[in-house]
Amino acid sequence: MDMSRGATAERAGERASVFGHPAIDCDAHIVVPAINSIMPYLDAYWRQQFLNRGIDRLSWSLTSEAPNSPISGRPDWRPAQGKPGADLAMLRSAVLDGFGVQTAIATCLWGGAVLHSEDMSAVVCTAVNDWIAAEWLAHEPRLRASIVVPLGNPELAAEEIERRSGDRRFVQVTMLVAGETPLGKRHNWPIFRAAEKYGLPIGVHAGGAYHHPMMANGFGSYFLEDYVAQAFAFESAVLSLVSEGVFAKFPDLKVVFQESGVTWLPACLWRFNKTWRGVRAEIPWVKRPPKDIVRDHIRLTTQPFDEPDGARRLERFCEMLDSDEMLLFSTDYPHWHYEGTEALPLDRNSPLARKVLYENAMATYPRLNGSLT
Amino acid sequence: MCCGASMTQDLLDRPAPQRVGAREAQLGVIDCDIHPQAASPQDVLQFLPERWRDYAKTYSGLYRQALADTLSHPRMAPDVARADSWPPTGGLPGSDLAFMQKQHLDANNVEFGMLMPLNRGPGNQRNLEYGAALAGAVNDWQIAHWVERDKRLRASIVVTQEHPPFAIAEIEKRAGDTRFAQIMLPPKSLEPQGRRKYWPIYEAACAYKLPLALHVGGVNGYAPTASGWPSYYIEEQHTNVTGMLSLITSMVIEGVFEQFPALKVVLVEGGVAWAPSLKWRLDKHWKRLKSEAPHLRRLPSEYVHDHFWMTTQPLDEPDDGADLIEMFEMVGFDRIMFSTDYPHWDFDEPKFVIGKLRIGEEKLKRVLSGNARELYGLK
Amino acid sequence: MSKTRHIAARVDEIPPGSRKKVAIAGRDIALFNIAGDFFALGDKCPHESGSLCAGRIIGLAEADEPGKYRLSRDGEFVKCSWHGWEFDIRTGQSWCDPANTRVRAYEASIEPGAALIKGPYVAETYAVRVEENYVVIDL
Numbered sequence: 001m002d003m004s005r006g007a008t009a010e011r012a013g014e015r016a017s018v019f020g021h022p023a024i025d026c027d028a029h030i031v032v033p034a035i036n037s038i039m040p041y042l043d044a045y046w047r048q049q050f051l052n053r054g055i056d057r058l059s060w061s062l063t064s065e066a067p068n069s070p071i072s073g074r075p076d077w078r079p080a081q082g083k084p085g086a087d088l089a090m091l092r093s094a095v096l097d098g099f100g101v102q103t104a105i106a107t108c109l110w111g112g113a114v115l116h117s118e119d120m121s122a123v124v125c126t127a128v129n130d131w132i133a134a135e136w137l138a139h140e141p142r143l144r145a146s147i148v149v150p151l152g153n154p155e156l157a158a159e160e161i162e163r164r165s166g167d168r169r170f171v172q173v174t175m176l177v178a179g180e181t182p183l184g185k186r187h188n189w190p191i192f193r194a195a196e197k198y199g200l201p202i203g204v205h206a207g208g209a210y211h212h213p214m215m216a217n218g219f220g221s222y223f224l225e226d227y228v229a230q231a232f233a234f235e236s237a238v239l240s241l242v243s244e245g246v247f248a249k250f251p252d253l254k255v256v257f258q259e260s261g262v263t264w265l266p267a268c269l270w271r272f273n274k275t276w277r278g279v280r281a282e283i284p285w286v287k288r289p290p291k292d293i294v295r296d297h298i299r300l301t302t303q304p305f306d307e308p309d310g311a312r313r314l315e316r317f318c319e320m321l322d323s324d325e326m327l328l329f330s331t332d333y334p335h336w337h338y339e340g341t342e343a344l345p346l347d348r349n350s351p352l353a354r355k356v357l358y359e360n361a362m363a364t365y366p367r368l369n370g371s372l373t
Numbered sequence: 374m375c376c377g378a379s380m381t382q383d384l385l386d387r388p389a390p391q392r393v394g395a396r397e398a399q400l401g402v403i404d405c406d407i408h409p410q411a412a413s414p415q416d417v418l419q420f421l422p423e424r425w426r427d428y429a430k431t432y433s434g435l436y437r438q439a440l441a442d443t444l445s446h447p448r449m450a451p452d453v454a455r456a457d458s459w460p461p462t463g464g465l466p467g468s469d470l471a472f473m474q475k476q477h478l479d480a481n482n483v484e485f486g487m488l489m490p491l492n493r494g495p496g497n498q499r500n501l502e503y504g505a506a507l508a509g510a511v512n513d514w515q516i517a518h519w520v521e522r523d524k525r526l527r528a529s530i531v532v533t534q535e536h537p538p539f540a541i542a543e544i545e546k547r548a549g550d551t552r553f554a555q556i557m558l559p560p561k562s563l564e565p566q567g568r569r570k571y572w573p574i575y576e577a578a579c580a581y582k583l584p585l586a587l588h589v590g591g592v593n594g595y596a597p598t599a600s601g602w603p604s605y606y607i608e609e610q611h612t613n614v615t616g617m618l619s620l621i622t623s624m625v626i627e628g629v630f631e632q633f634p635a636l637k638v639v640l641v642e643g644g645v646a647w648a649p650s651l652k653w654r655l656d657k658h659w660k661r662l663k664s665e666a667p668h669l670r671r672l673p674s675e676y677v678h679d680h681f682w683m684t685t686q687p688l689d690e691p692d693d694g695a696d697l698i699e700m701f702e703m704v705g706f707d708r709i710m711f712s713t714d715y716p717h718w719d720f721d722e723p724k725f726v727i728g729k730l731r732i733g734e735e736k737l738k739r740v741l742s743g744n745a746r747e748l749y750g751l752k
Numbered sequence: 753m754s755k756t757r758h759i760a761a762r763v764d765e766i767p768p769g770s771r772k773k774v775a776i777a778g779r780d781i782a783l784f785n786i787a788g789d790f791f792a793l794g795d796k797c798p799h800e801s802g803s804l805c806a807g808r809i810i811g812l813a814e815a816d817e818p819g820k821y822r823l824s825r826d827g828e829f830v831k832c833s834w835h836g837w838e839f840d841i842r843t844g845q846s847w848c849d850p851a852n853t854r855v856r857a858y859e860a861s862i863e864p865g866a867a868l869i870k871g872p873y874v875a876e877t878y879a880v881r882v883e884e885n886y887v888v889i890d891l
Contacts, residue, residue: 069661069665071658181601182598182608208599211601212598215619216596216615216616217563217564217593217616218568220623224658225623228651228654229599232619236597236599236600236612236615239608240608264650264654267646267647268647270691271611271689273690274689275611279449279607306654336661337661
């Protein structure tokens with residue numbers, strides 16, 4: 001390990017975070033305060049529809065994100081008015097200045113991506129992306145964003161990716177882990193094709209449309225169950241993406257799991273490798289052990305980190321994954337999983353720290369390198 | 374730190390079975406997962422009342438899926454079986470006791486074997502009355518065809534969980550019969566296992582001191598993943614794991630173990646290595662959302678440890694065997710019980726498991742037989 | 753150590769496409785006939801020791817991209833009777849992990865009884881007759 005990467009070292013174009021290394025936050029949330037905020041970005045037909053139907057008074061927040069739960073907003077990250085995550089000044093003070101991150105990649109989770117009407121979904125996603133560009137990216141040069149797309153119609157989603165492709169401040173595409181069909185299905189390939197073409201990783205975020213129960217045995221009673229079950233959905237997503245041959249078809253595609261947790265992955269891959277040895281003839285395009293494919297293509301953000309506080313076994317899990325390149329630092333702002341700046345489940349002097357905080361993100365997101373134009 | 378490309382992988386030249394010492398190889402096992410199969414449908418149906426024999430003959434059964442005679446995804450081996458488990462006398466794998474004795478019970482030094490009858494269980498019948506009658510017939514058949522013919526075998530009380538009064542009647546009918554070791558439920562039920570609908574069944578289990586056994590599978594009509602139906606068997610097979618994760622999450626968070634502190638649950642054919650991560654995740658989110666589930670008075674992980682037993686098959690196979698032992702250690706060797714899944718294709722032989730678990734004789738004996746002997750009170 | 757010639761089977765006992773398990777010098781060996789050529793593998797999967805002889809004989813399933821299936825070398829692979837690990841009958845090599853996993857392969861040849869009868873050879877279960885052909889394994 002190159003010890004010149006010590007905690008205080010900075011190189012050209014790098015700025016140290018509170019952890020001593022430069023840092024990129026790969027999962028910071030921005031929130032559409034209300035549909036009203038995006039009305040200026042709709043055309044006349046849709047504006048009138050929204051007014052006549054009272055849609056402008058809704059929020060379309062996803063129920064996989066309990067609106068008022070303690071997790072949805074850390075007390076000191078709740079703005080005086082409005083929803084946690086809706087305020088640029090708070091994002092600046094909490095994340096960009098608070099952690100001293102060099103770049104934060106914003107993800108906007110929102111129900112507009114999963115509407116049953118494919119046209120309405122496409123239109124509002126376009127509007128939200130316009131709103132992100134005009135009201136967030138234009139005001140904060142350290143911010144990057146994820147493209148919101150209509151998940152129910154991959155063709156229209158690919159068109160939206162195409163539309164944003166020239167704006168290099170958009171650095172990934174957001175999908176949800178619990179969608180209509182398993183993530184890797186060919187149905188979704190237009191999205192992957194466009195994303196690969198433009199150097200955009202797919203950010204697969206926790207949450208979904210609830211078209212299927214989060215658990216295989218039906219709907220539970222508590223948000224708490226659904227939060228825990230997000231990891232199960234990610235486990236199924238690993239199986240789907242690899243088994244469908246997404247990475248055989250799109251060899252340059254990267255997928256970033258956000259709010260997936262991390263510690264479930266080694267056992268998942270042991271099992272996947274084992275089953276593959278016996279039944280791989282069913283999916284002959286999977287020519288290598290699934291674990292090797294996952295290591296090359298899938299990345300995971302670190303918060304919420306799923307092990308006991310202070311256990312600091314992240315290095316051990318990286319050993320089990322045979323990789324120090326898979327984990328990407330995230331604050332998960334404004335969600336409440338830790339206090340202060342205790343967002344890094346790792347000793348800052350660990351040789352892994354700089355990789356997790358900075359280098360892995362730089363290697364994952366091509367658009368973080370080079371100029372914006 | 375040994376991360377990155379320098380790490381070797383796939384050290385799969387596996388001499389492990391050969392390294393097992395002669396004495397260890399002689400250790401007896403309690404196999405917590407043996408699948409008996411009917412040689413002909415008549416074997417089971419003969420125990421039905423006439424009305425339901427006619428129903429079975431005319432309608433066969435009604436499930437929440439389109440395919441009438443099979444599971445949602447075609448398997449990778451005929452009858453999901455080991456290719457060498459087809460009895461020379463004909464019939465399906467697991468249908469010939471003499472062959473099962475020769476190939477498995479005697480050969481592998483099985484002291485006791487827990488029967489797990491599957492056959493698209495009575496619990497998933499949409500016609501609840503038929504389901505209840507079929508459960509009774511499967512239970513009679515286990516005794517007459519298996520347990521009475523080999524004293525090492527124990528039956529599981531099959532029930533129709535979607536109508537708890539029927540299930541309880543069946544439990545009460547069998548509870549005094551020590552040839553039955555446990556109550557069997559499918560993880561894929563209509564509601565998550567923690568929901569109050571099923572609590573009367575748990576109350577009966579506690580009253581009669583019977584563990585619950587949840588063997589992977591079931592047909593409930595729901596997609597097995599949160600994003601719908603996967604394309605391939607390799608994906609569907611993995612939902613055995615997420616199914617176990619789901620049912621633990623449900624039972625713990627809904628407060629089943631606060632209500633029934635004596636309840637014991639055996640998870641069959643889910644494996645083990647996923648459990649530590651689940652415990653951490655449960656604890657992590659519970660700390661923030663406690664107010665939503667105020668009935669929980671302890672860390673969720675404590676309920677998991679105290680109430681769930683896990684069976685070894687299919688044994689998790691990391692590249693580095695030490696990882697497996699580390700993971701098992703976190704689960705607790707007091708909660709892991711040996712199983713083979715005979716005669717299915719992903720069968721684990723005792724010698725293989727012994728070869729992988731270099732954990733000292735005391736712990737090894739616990740896993741191979743001690744934990745099950747204690748849990749089921751086997752003598 | 754010089755090798756000993758073991759007479760493993762009569763050629764007509766194993767028609768093309770079939771296999772037979774034999775015991776030679778205390779070892780279980782699976783004999784395969786692929787279109788007239790004989791191959792011998794240890795009858796023990798390196799995974800959990802399942803029998804290869806009891807497994808299915810298959811071809812090699814491949815795909816250059818998702819959905820483009822093709823089968824080649826039909827009859828030249830065997831799938832372990834338990835967990836389905838695939839082995840190349842010609843070499844004993846595992847398809848999934850050729851570098852690290854293989855079953856023991858033995859040299860098998862066909863010899864006429866007339867040549868064998870001169871010896872030396874070991875025939876545990878056969879009385880060698882001049883008019884028959886035999887599968888011979890050197891080990």
